[in-house]
Every structure is written in structure tokens, then in C-alpha cells.
Amino acid sequence: MDFLLITGMSGAGKSLALNHFEDRGYFCVDNLPPALISKFAKLCLQSDLNKIALVSDIRGREFFNELFQELAKIEKMNLNYNILFLEASDDVLIRRYKESRRRHPLDEEGRVLDSIERERKLLEELRGRATKIIDTGELKIDELKAELNQLFFSGQKKDLLHLSLISFGFKYGIPRDADLVMDVRFLPNPYYVDSLKEKTGNQIEVQDYVLKWPVTNKFYHKFFDLIDFLLPEYEKEGKSHLSIAIGCTGGKHRSVTTVNKLKEFLAEKDFKISIEHRDLDK
Numbered sequence: 001m002d003f004l005l006i007t008g009m010s011g012a013g014k015s016l017a018l019n020h021f022e023d024r025g026y027f028c029v030d031n032l033p034p035a036l037i038s039k040f041a042k043l044c045l046q047s048d049l050n051k052i053a054l055v056s057d058i059r060g061r062e063f064f065n066e067l068f069q070e071l072a073k074i075e076k077m078n079l080n081y082n083i084l085f086l087e088a089s090d091d092v093l094i095r096r097y098k099e100s101r102r103r104h105p106l107d108e109e110g111r112v113l114d115s116i117e118r119e120r121k122l123l124e125e126l127r128g129r130a131t132k133i134i135d136t137g138e139l140k141i142d143e144l145k146a147e148l149n150q151l152f153f154s155g156q157k158k159d160l161l162h163l164s165l166i167s168f169g170f171k172y173g174i175p176r177d178a179d180l181v182m183d184v185r186f187l188p189n190p191y192y193v194d195s196l197k198e199k200t201g202n203q204i205e206v207q208d209y210v211l212k213w214p215v216t217n218k219f220y221h222k223f224f225d226l227i228d229f230l231l232p233e234y235e236k237e238g239k240s241h242l243s244i245a246i247g248c249t250g251g252k253h254r255s256v257t258t259v260n261k262l263k264e265f266l267a268e269k270d271f272k273i274s275i276e277h278r279d280l281d282k
Helices: 014-023 034-045 063-076 090-100 112-122 124-129 141-152 204-211 214-237 254-266
Strands: 002-008 027-029 051-055 081-087 132-135 161-169 180-183 241-248 271-277
Touching: 002 014, 002 034, 014 027, 014 051, 014 081, 014 141, 034 051, 034 063, 063 124, 081 124, 090 112, 112 124, 132 141, 161 214, 161 254, 204 214, 204 254, 214 241, 214 254, 241 254, 254 271
Parallel strands: 002 051, 002 081, 027 051, 081 132, 161 241, 161 271, 180 241
Antiparallel strands: none
């Protein structure tokens, strides 16, 4: 079992790190009270879970009275674990607290700096036991993800980017969760051909009609080339899911055809792909 304890300075990015492990398939728990760690580990051993990440930190209050005892208990279970410790300089942490307008967990109507210094002293022993230490002070979110990948997932096959391709009709509204939206209402419309009006872009007759026009082929070449360029860049940025919505007027002909053809274009590439023709039956 891969059992990871994420801890460190408040404001250093523990929640961001936990979210990344969750995206990589870990079962994740935030702010687990230290006194429950061994009980939680025992439950994990009795389950089918094999990748666990949890955050336990100074928010647990009686932190050090319990944490090291709990770690000793899970060692007796012969459960190997790692400790990831995140930290940043005082100046960086002060700035982050000012930007977020949140109180430090140890703040008792005092100065933020006093709370940070107190926390850093309390965490000294735990930092010394850490398997990995990351200073997040100068790291952007994508750089933190890259650092985590290097430390914990180097040599592993990367998770595939999941693409959701959605056709829709503008008359019914744009999908709210779309990352990219393309409007194909400029393409010749099969709706105005009597023999095609009641058919959809899932049928070859409609696809042939949409594809026979030079403007369609020129557009597909440029659009598919853009998607081919963008997807690796989104992967570098750390995206695990991308929703591409393609719309026409009613969501039955041109958008459906375009989604189907885009799926064919991407089929041989290294992505997980799902499609949804949202307004096909409306």
C-alpha cells in the first residue's frame, strides 16, 4: 500500500498537493485528526484501497501529543509510509495569508508572523522525519504539480488526459462546464435539405453533406490542427480533464458531425475520449 502523510506549514500548499494526488487516483482525506491516523490506516488495510494520501497538520491542535504515537502504531502494522512536508519562507506565508484573508490556525489575536514562527518551531521534529520536503515559495501551481510528479511519479506511466467532446445547440444554451467552445453555425446547414432535416450528424448522409463543402474541409484542417497543438499544452499545465463543446443552431447536424469527426481525428492519440450529443433528442 502507498500511504502518504502530507503535512507542513499552514499556507504552504498542502490542499493543492492533496488535490493533485486525488487526480492521480489516490483516496484522499484532508485535515484528519492525528489521533485517528492508525484507525484510518487499519481500515485501509482491510479495504481494496492501495493508494492513500491524507493531510494532518497543526489544525489538529493536540498535534504532537498524538501524531508521533500514531506513526509508531502504523509502523507496528508493517505499513510503509512517506511524509511529504511543504514549507515556504515567512515573507511568502505572510503574503499568502494577506491575500486569502484567512486566519492562521494558531492565531490568537496576535500577529501572523508570531503564529508562523510558533508553528515552524512546533514542526521542527516532524520536518526532520519527512521523506520529501518541498519549498513552495517560488512555485506556481503547475510547477508544484511538476515537482510532485518528479518526486512521486517519475518513471510511471502518466495518467491520460480525459477529453469530453460535447455537441450542443445554441438555442438550448452553452454547456456550463465547457473549457473550449466552438461555433460551427457558419457551416452549410443540412436542416434546410428536406431529405436530411429529420436525420442527424450520426448518419452518413448528413456527414457527407456537411463534409462536401470546401469551407468545411478548410475549417476542419485549421480547427483540428489547433486542438492538436493545444492538448499537449493543457497536459503540461496539469489538466486531467478537458471539455470541448461544439455548437450549431439546434445541436443535431453540424455540431454532431464535427464532434464525431474530431473523435476520429483524436482516436489514435494518447487520450481518453468520451462524447455526448446533448441536444440530439430535443
